[in-house]
Amino acid sequence: MQKLFLLIIFSCCLSSSFSIEINTKNIKIIRDKWGVPHIYGKTDEEVAYGLAWATCEDDIKSMRENLLTARGRLGELKGKDGAIMDFLCAFIGARESVDKLYDKSFSPKFKSILSAYVLACNNYIRLHPEESIMQDLLPITEKDMIVGYTVGLALMTNVPFSIMKISDGTIGNPTIRTPKGSNGFAVNANKTKDGNTYLGINSHQPLEGPYSWYEAHLHSDEGWNILGATFPGGVTIFHGANENLGWAHTVSMADHDDVYLLKMHPSEKLKYQFDGKWLQLKEKKVRMWVKLFWIIKIPVTKKIL
Numbered sequence: 001m002q003k004l005f006l007l008i009i010f011s012c013c014l015s016s017s018f019s020i021e022i023n024t025k026n027i028k029i030i031r032d033k034w035g036v037p038h039i040y041g042k043t044d045e046e047v048a049y050g051l052a053w054a055t056c057e058d059d060i061k062s063m064r065e066n067l068l069t070a071r072g073r074l075g076e077l078k079g080k081d082g083a084i085m086d087f088l089c090a091f092i093g094a095r096e097s098v099d100k101l102y103d104k105s106f107s108p109k110f111k112s113i114l115s116a117y118v119l120a121c122n123n124y125i126r127l128h129p130e131e132s133i134m135q136d137l138l139p140i141t142e143k144d145m146i147v148g149y150t151v152g153l154a155l156m157t158n159v160p161f162s163i164m165k166i167s168d169g170t171i172g173n174p175t176i177r178t179p180k181g182s183n184g185f186a187v188n189a190n191k192t193k194d195g196n197t198y199l200g201i202n203s204h205q206p207l208e209g210p211y212s213w214y215e216a217h218l219h220s221d222e223g224w225n226i227l228g229a230t231f232p233g234g235v236t237i238f239h240g241a242n243e244n245l246g247w248a249h250t251v252s253m254a255d256h257d258d259v260y261l262l263k264m265h266p267s268e269k270l271k272y273q274f275d276g277k278w279l280q281l282k283e284k285k286v287r288m289w290v291k292l293f294w295i296i297k298i299p300v301t302k303k304i305l
Contacts, residue, residue: 212232
C-alpha cells in the first residue's frame with residue numbers, strides 16, 4: 001500500500017523558536033505486507049515528519065503514554081503505577097535539565113529534525129479530532145520529546161532501582177540483585193555459510209506499550225537509509241542497521257550511580273554533614289493527580305529533599 005501526502009507547506013514556530021518548513025508532497029509512506037512503514041523523502045526532516053505521521057497512525061496510544069510521562073501526568077491515566085513514573089521524572093529533574101540544557105545540547109540539524117517530527121504530531125492530532133485523548137496535549141513541543149528521552153535513559157540505568165531500594169529500605173541488602181540486562185550477537189561473514197554478516201539483538205522489551213519496539217525504514221536523499229526500530233515517539237532509529245553498520249543499546253545495569261547515607265544534624269532540621277560542614281537540604285514538592293478508578297482522580301503531593 002502506498003500513501004502520498006497532499007501538497008501542503010507548513011511553517012511553524014515551536015517552543016525552541018525554530019522555524020521549519022515541510023513540503024509533504026515529497027514524502028511517501030509505503031507499507032510492506034507486514035505493515036512496516038518504509039518512509040521516503042528528499043530531506044531528513046521530511047522523513048522524520050513521515051515517521052511521526054506513521055507512528056501516530058499505528059500506535060498513538062503508546063505515544064500518548066510517553067508524552068504524559070514527559071508532562072508528569074501518567075498517574076492520571078495509570079493510577080499508582082503511573083504516579084511512580086511521574087515521581088521519577090520529578091526526582092531526576094528531567095524537565096529542569098532539558099529547560100536548562102536544550103539550546104546548547106543539540107546541533108541545529110537535529111533540532112530541525114526534531115521540529116519536523118513534532119510538527120507532524122501536532123498536525124496529525126489537529127486533523128484527527130476523533131483522537132480526543134490527544135487534544136489536551138496540544139501543542140506538543142520539542143522539549144516534551146527530549147524529556148521523554150531523558151526519562152527513558154534513566155530507566156536504562158541502575159538509578160530507578162536504587163530509588164526503589166531506598167524507598168523500601170533494602171538499599172544495603174547485597175542479596176537483592178538487579179537484572180543482568182540484554183544481549184546481542186554479531187557473526188562475521190567469514191563464519192557464515194552464505195557469506196553474510198548477521199547481527200542479532202535481544203533487548204527484552206515488551207511487545208506493546210510505550211517502551212515496545214516500533215519498526216520502520218527511513219530513506220532520505222540526504223543520506224539516511226536506516227532499517228530498524230524505535231520507541232513510539234522516538235525521532236530516530238534506536239536499534240538498526242544501514243549499508244555499513246548496525247547498532248543497539250540495552251539495559252546494562254552498569255554502575256551509573258552512587259548512594260550515600262547522610263549524617264543528619266542532631267538538633268537542626270534538614271541539615272546534613274558534608275566535608276566537615278553542615279549544609280541545608282533543599283526541599284521540592286511534587287504535585288500529581290492520581291487516578292483511583294473510572295474518571296475519579298485525587299491530588300497527591302510528595303516531598304523530595
